[in-house]
Amino acid sequence: MGALSILIFLPLFAALLILALPSSLKGSYRYIALVFTLAQLALSLYMYQQFDPTLGGINSISGYQFVEQIPWIRLDLGQLGKLEIDYFVGIDGVSLPLIVLSSFVMLMSIGASWHVEKSVKGYFALLMVLNMAVMGIFAALDFFLFYVFYEVMLLPLYFLIGIWGGARREYAAMKFFIYTLLGSVLMLLVIVGLYFSVVNPASGAHTFNILLMMNPSNYVDGSFFGFLGNYHEVFGVPARLVGFIVLFFAFAIKVPIVPLHTWLPDAHVEAPTPVSIILAGILLKIGGYGIIRVCYSIFPDIAADTNWWLALIGVLSIVYGALNALAQKDLKRMIAYSSVSHMGFVLLGIASLTAEGLSGAMFQMVSHGFLSAALFFLVGVLYDRVHDRYIYNFRGLANIMPTYTAYVAIAFFASLGLPGFSAFIGEAFVIIGAFNAEAMLTGVPRWMAVGGSVGILLSAAYFLWTLQRMFFGQTRLQGGEKWRLALTDLDTREKIVLLPALALALVLGIVPSLIFDNLNASVIQLLDTIKPYL
C-alpha cells in the first residue's frame, strides 16, 4: 500500500476506531480524529516535499507521482466487451496543492469541532468518512473510482448538515444533496458513454481510465464520444458538446456558478461551523478540480470552443456574488456569497486558457480554501458566544474583543485581495490571464478581465463596510449587557486554529512560488493539449 492510499484510507481507520470504541470513551474521539488528521497532514507535506515539479502529469501516466494501479473489477460482458475498472490513484501538479489544502482544512475543521456535544461518535465518524472521500476524489484517476468517492462524499455531508445544523437544517441538507445528485446522475450517463467510446490499447477492453480517455487515439471510430468524424447528435447538438456540458453542469453546481449557486447560502448558513469550513475550504474546490481534470482534459476540443461562455459565467458569478454579498445582513450569508464571487475567479482563470490564468485559478482555489475556512471559523467564534450573526446586531466589537477584531481584519484584508496576501496573487494572475487571453487568441475578450476587476472592487466594498459596521464605533449590542459578558476574546484553541491559516495567507502572498513551482509543468501540459483546438 503506497503513501497515497494510506493518505486516503487513514481517516477510514479513524472512523472505524471511533465506531468501535464504547461511548464511555467519548472524550477520546476528538483526539483520535486530531491525531489521524495530523498524521494525514504530515504525510501530505511529505508528499509535497518529495514531489518532482518537472513532471506534468495531466494526460501522461509517466507524469504522475505516487501512482498505484491495482485491477479492481474485471468482467467479461460478452457482447458488451470487457469491463475494466482499476483502483488507480496518482497525483500531479493539479491535485497536489488541493490534497495538501484538504488535509490542512480538515485539521482546522477538527479544531473547530472541539466543543461538539451532540452525538460525538457519529459526528467524528462522519467527518472522517468525508475526509476519506475528499482525498479519494483528488487522487482518483479512474472515472469509476472518482464517481464512487464523489457520491460517498454526499452522504456524510447530508447528515452533518442535517443533524448538527441550524434551524432550517433539514431543508438545507436536502437541497444540497438534490443539487449535487442531479449533476452526478447525468454525469454517470456520460461516464458510461465515455466508457463505450474508449478502448485501452494494451488490453483491448473498454475502460474507465481517465488518462486513456484523454488520448484521442484511444477512441473507437464512430463511437458516441469519438474524437474524429463524430456524427452523433443528441437532439441536434453534437454528442461531444453534450458530454462536456453535462460534466460541466455537474461540477459547476459544486463550484458553484450563478445561477446554480442557490444551495450554497442555505447549506452554509445552516451547517455547523466545522462543516461550513469544509464546504467552503474543500468541497467548492472539487468543482474547479473536476473542470480541469475531467472537462478540460477529456474534452479539450470542446473546451477550446466554449471558453468564451465559461469565462462569461465566471464574470457573472464574480459580479453577482459580490453584489449579493453587499446586500446580506447575515454575516455567514455574506461570506457564503463572497465565496461565490471568489470562485468565479477560478472559472474565469480556467476559461482564459492562458498559463497565467490557469495557474492563477489553481492558486485562487488554494488561497480561498484556507481563507474562507478562516472566515467561517471567525463567524463561528461570534455565533458560539451569542448565537447571533446578524450584522446590525453588533457594533463596536473592537472595544470588547480587540484580538478577535485584529484577526477578522487580517482575514478580511487578505480575502479582499490586498497585495502581500495570497488572494491578491490568485486574483491578479487570473485577471492578467484574462487580459492576455485576447492577445493569445483564446477567445476571451478584455472586457471580461475588467469585469473581474470590478469584482475585486466590490469585494473591498463589502468586506470593509462590514468591518466598519460591526467592529468600529461605539459598542452597541442587540443583547445588551448579557452579550457583552458573553463576548469574550479569542481563546488559545481558537488562536491555534486561526494563526496557521492567516500565516499561510501571508507566506503564500510573499512566496507564491511555493505553489506555482509544482503547478507549472501541469498547467503547461494541459494548455498544450488544448492549444491544437484553438
Place this chain on the structure above:
Amino acid sequence: MTYTVTAPITDVLDQIMASIPLFKPELLLIGGFIATIVSALFVGKRLRNFTFAVYLLTILITIYFLQAQLPTVATGFSGMWMIDPLSTYARIIIATGGGIIGLFIQQRHKLGNNGDVYSILLAAILGMNVLCNSSNWILAFIGIETVSIASYVLVGYFSQNKAQAEAAMKYALFGSVCAAVMLYGLSLIYGLTGSLDFQSPEQLQGLMVAPEPILTIALLFVFVGIGFKLSFVPFHVWSPDVYEGAPTAITAFLSTIPKIGALILFTRLYTAWSSTAFYFSDLTTSFILFVSITSMLVGNLAALRQKNIKRLMAYSSIGHTGFLLMAVFAYQANYPYLLFYIMAYVLMNLATFIFIDALEERTGSTALSAYAGLGRKMPILFTSLTVLAVSLVGLPPTIGFIGKLLVFTAVFDTYQMADEGAVLFLLIVGALTAVISLFYYFRIPFYAFLKNNESPDIVSSDSKILVWLGYVLTACVILLGLFPSILLNLITS
C-alpha cells in the same frame, strides 16, 4: 410446436423418461409440497417447527439440484420445458429468496399452526420455476396462475382484520380479471398463428401476417397478464393496497420473488418477438419503452406522497420494475446485468422489509412518522436501513449502484447502435428518477436521525435472528457493491 400425437406411444414415453432428469428440482418441490401438507396435518400439532424444517430441507436440496443443473442447456417434454443458465440462476435466486421468506414467516408468525403456509410457498416457487423454464403459452399460463393463486392465499392467510381481508379480496379480484384477459389474448394469438410456443417460427410467421388491429388487441391482452404479475403501470393499482394490507413477511414475498419468474418469461418473450422488422415487433418494443418510462415516473412520483413505509415500498418497487424493464429492453443474449440487477433488487428489498417488520414489531406502526427520533435508540438498525436506502437510490458504494451502472451500460450500447431518441429518453428518465427517489427513500433517515422525539415508545422484541439476517444482507449490499466481481464472475462463468 409440433405435438407428437402421431408418434408411437413408446417414443413419447421414452422422451418423457429422458426428460425427467431436467425436471428434478421441480419434482422435488412437488414432493416437498406434499410432504409439508402431510406434516402440517399430522405432525404440526406436536412438533411445532417440523413443517418448517421440511420446507427448509426441500429448499436446500432444490438449490443443490439447481446448481448441479447450471451448465445444462437442454429442452425436454417435446420442447415444452427448456433449461438454460438464465433460468437456472433465476430459479436459484427464487429458491434462496423463498428460503429467507420462509424463515421470515416462521420467526414472525409463531402463534397457531401455520404449517400450511409452507406448502403454499412451495407451490408458488414451483409456479415461478415453470415461468422461468417455458416458452409455451399453456405452461406460462399455468405458471402465472399457480403463482397468483398461491399469492392470493398468502395475502389472506394471516388476515386478522378487515383491511387485510380486503387486501386479499382486491388482489384476488384484480388478479382473476387480468388472468381472464390474458387467456383471451392467448386464444387470439393461438387462433392467429396456430402455435402455442412464442419462440417457434410458426408463431412468429403467424404474427407477421396477422391483421394489425386484432394483433394489437391480442398482444396487449397478453401483456395485461404479465403486467399484473410485474405490477408495471397501468396494472399497478392493486399493489399499494395489497402491500399495505398484507403482513410484512408476505409483502416482502410479493415485492420480490413473483416478479423474477414473470420477468424471465417477459425477457424471453421480448427477445423472441422484438427481433423482426414487422408490426408486432415494433409494438412490443414501443410497449416496453412506454411501460418502462411510465412505471419509473409514476412509481417514483407517487412514492413522494406516501406516509406509510409499506405503501412507499410498493411504489418504489413499481419504479424498480420500470428499471428492470429497461434491463429487459437492452437484453441481448447475455444476461449478467439482468440477473445482477434482479439479485440486487431482491437483496435490497428483502433486507428492507426485514427491518420494516422489526420496526413494526417495536413501534406497532408502519407510518414513517413513527420513526421520528429512533435513530439514536437503534443506531445500527437505522444505519443499515440508511445503507439500504442508498442502495435503493442507486448510489455507490452499494450493489444498487453497480446494478444501475450495468443496466445503463447495456442500454447505452443499444442507444449507440440504434441512435433512437426514445432510448435516450429512457436513459435520462432512468437517471433522473434516481434523484426523485432520493427524496422519499431519505425520509427514513430523515425521520430517524434528523427529527427529534424525546420519548419514543418502543417495546423490546425477541426475534433477533431476523434482524441479524437483515444485517448480513446489508453487509452483502455493501460488499457486493465494492467487489461486484464476486457475484458477476459467478454468473458469467
